[in-house]
Amino acid sequence: MLHFQINPHSGLPVYRQMIDQVKYYVASQALKPGDQLPSIRELAQALAINPTTVVRVYSELERDGVIEMRHGKGAFVAAKARRWSAVERVEVLRALARHLAVEATQVGASDEEVLAVVREELAELQNAEAAEESSTISVVARR
Numbered sequence: 663m664l665h666f667q668i669n670p671h672s673g674l675p676v677y678r679q680m681i682d683q684v685k686y687y688v689a690s691q692a693l694k695p696g697d698q699l700p701s702i703r704e705l706a707q708a709l710a711i712n713p714t715t716v717v718r719v720y721s722e723l724e725r726d727g728v729i730e731m732r733h734g735k736g737a738f739v740a741a742k743a744r745r746w747s748a749v750e751r752v753e754v755l756r757a758l759a760r761h762l763a764v765e766a767t768q769v770g771a772s773d774e775e776v777l778a779v780v781r782e783e784l785a786e787l788q789n790a791e792a793a794e795e796s797s798t799i800s801v802v803a804r805r
Contacts, residue, residue, distance in 0.1 A: 664693075664700070665787060668709060676711055680719045686754075688728055688739055689746040699729060699737040 666683055668676055687693040699705070702720065706713040720737050723729045730740045746754070766776045 666709060668711075676709075677715050677718050677722075680709075680715075681722055684719070684723055685726075685728055688743045690751060691745055693739045695739050695741040695743060697739045698735075699739070701736055 664683075664687060666680060668679055670676070672679065674682075684693070684699070693699075699720075700708065702713050702716045705716045709716075720729065720731065724731050724737075727740055728743050729737045731737055762776065762780075771779075
């Protein structure tokens with residue numbers, strides 16, 4: 663299941679957020695070679711965005727060798743898409759944790775508050791996966 667979190671206030675264009683998230687899923691092996699991505703129409707509807715944006719995302723991911731487009735069949739994770747080692751995964755996680763720690767400190771959140779919120783978010787994601795096992799996409803949109 664894919665969870666896309668689109669934040670229109672992040673300063674990053676929606677297409678860039680989507681590209682980064684797909685690359686994370688592939689590099690972390692949450693998406694494996696041969697896995698099919700949602701159709702352009704399906705993804706655009708689920709995220710309430712213009713299909714042209716999804717076309718741009720898929721085009722850039724294909725150019726970068728992350729996915730391959732199969733005429734009439736859709737988008738699939740490329741066989742040679744780059745994967746992260748355990749060390750790289752920890753480095754990425756550390757950078758994300760650092761960002762969260764800085765932001766939490768700036769808003770005056772305590773360690774306990776931060777950890778509680780992270781645990782709640784992880785539990786929510788796990789519950790969504792359990793509830794929608796047959797679905798290929800779940801959308802989390804921040805407005």
